[in-house]
Amino acid sequence: MKTLKKIILLLILIMGFSSYAQTPEQQKMIEKAERMRDSIMNTPEIKAIMKQAGEMEKNKKTSQKVKSISSSTKTIDKYWHNTMASKNNNKLENWKNGTADLVFSYSYDSRKDQLNYVKVGVIKSDGTIELHPTNAVPILQPLNNFKNNNAFYDIHNPDSYHYNNGDAGFKLNSYLLVYQNDQKIGTLTIGNSVKVTRNLLIPGDLYFGDEGYILSWVYVDKPCAVNANENWKGDLSNTGTPLIVETNVVYNLSFKTGWNLVETEVIGTHHFPDAPEEDRSRFKKHEHSIIASIPKDATYFFRAVFND
Numbered sequence: 001m002k003t004l005k006k007i008i009l010l011l012i013l014i015m016g017f018s019s020y021a022q023t024p025e026q027q028k029m030i031e032k033a034e035r036m037r038d039s040i041m042n043t044p045e046i047k048a049i050m051k052q053a054g055e056m057e058k059n060k061k062t063s064q065k066v067k068s069i070s071s072s073t074k075t076i077d078k079y080w081h082n083t084m085a086s087k088n089n090n091k092l093e094n095w096k097n098g099t100a101d102l103v104f105s106y107s108y109d110s111r112k113d114q115l116n117y118v119k120v121g122v123i124k125s126d127g128t129i130e131l132h133p134t135n136a137v138p139i140l141q142p143l144n145n146f147k148n149n150n151a152f153y154d155i156h157n158p159d160s161y162h163y164n165n166g167d168a169g170f171k172l173n174s175y176l177l178v179y180q181n182d183q184k185i186g187t188l189t190i191g192n193s194v195k196v197t198r199n200l201l202i203p204g205d206l207y208f209g210d211e212g213y214i215l216s217w218v219y220v221d222k223p224c225a226v227n228a229n230e231n232w233k234g235d236l237s238n239t240g241t242p243l244i245v246e247t248n249v250v251y252n253l254s255f256k257t258g259w260n261l262v263e264t265e266v267i268g269t270h271h272f273p274d275a276p277e278e279d280r281s282r283f284k285k286h287e288h289s290i291i292a293s294i295p296k297d298a299t300y301f302f303r304a305v306f307n308d
Contacts, residue, residue, distance in 0.1 A: 085300065099180075102123065103177045104120045118133075118136070123188075140221060144167065152200060154206065155251075160230040185304065193214075193299075209269030211266050225254040249288075255290070267285040
């Protein structure tokens with residue numbers, strides 16, 4: 001490379017002299033230098049150096065291009081980030097966390113800075129999930145306060161709710177916490193879609209149109225019911241550019257005393273392919289209903305608490 005630098009310097013000097021008026025003696029010197037340049041540039045050594053320099057420049061550009069492409073396409077999939085799932089059964093694939101408790105949280109103790117909860121199941125050391133909620137939930141809120149306690153926020157007019165035994169104690173969670181040695185290590189959701197089981201827990205993603213269902217656990221202290229059927233039209237944009245859509249939300253929930261299982265299903269999609277990613281779909285219908293047991297096609301999704 002030192003030789004290459006000398007050649008470049010020689011070329012600069014030659015071009016510099018050529019740009020000024022020359023005496024005959026100077027012209028002869030320049031012609032001699034040019035012949036020397038041509039002789040040097042045609043030697044095998046210089047040709048090899050120039051070829052190497054060209055290849056180095058080509059490799060540099062290719063490296064920059066590959067780096068640019070990989071950095072722009074390497075994005076974290078928020079739905080699968082820190083997430084593992086079961087596969088046609090109730091066993092988490094690649095579970096390596098040992099035995100852990102599944103708990104249902106019902107209140108927050110600010111003095112101890114901790115959640116209060118009851119145990120409802122376990123994840124065994126091999127990843128098998130066993131759910132058997134039997135414990136009573138000691139702290140409940142009245143069902144007729146459902147509009148303030150509902151995790152879905154999908155009814156726009158609170159007057160759409162109608163209650164039977166509205167003073168009944170009620171608590172709903174669409175997830176179970178996973179605890180190990182009194183420390184939360186993640187959450188467990190149940191449904192048939194990794195997207196739906198995350199979207200319906202995140203206020204900003206609640207209105208997405210990814211279809212599927214999520215299950216919620218509900219505890220009540222006496223028989224009660226809540227019903228609603230709201231047809232609504234309005235703006236559901238997250239980015240400021242209006243997205244006017246029509247939605248229908250149906251609640252048909254009749255609870256028995258103790259533990260109940262609710263299925264919330266997303267049905268139908270409004271598509272906006274040219275909108276920003278966070279506005280590319282909106283749901284057409286949410287349907288909330290009581291089911292007797294976990295469906296056979298349900299998948300269990302464990303989301304680790306770290307790096308969320």
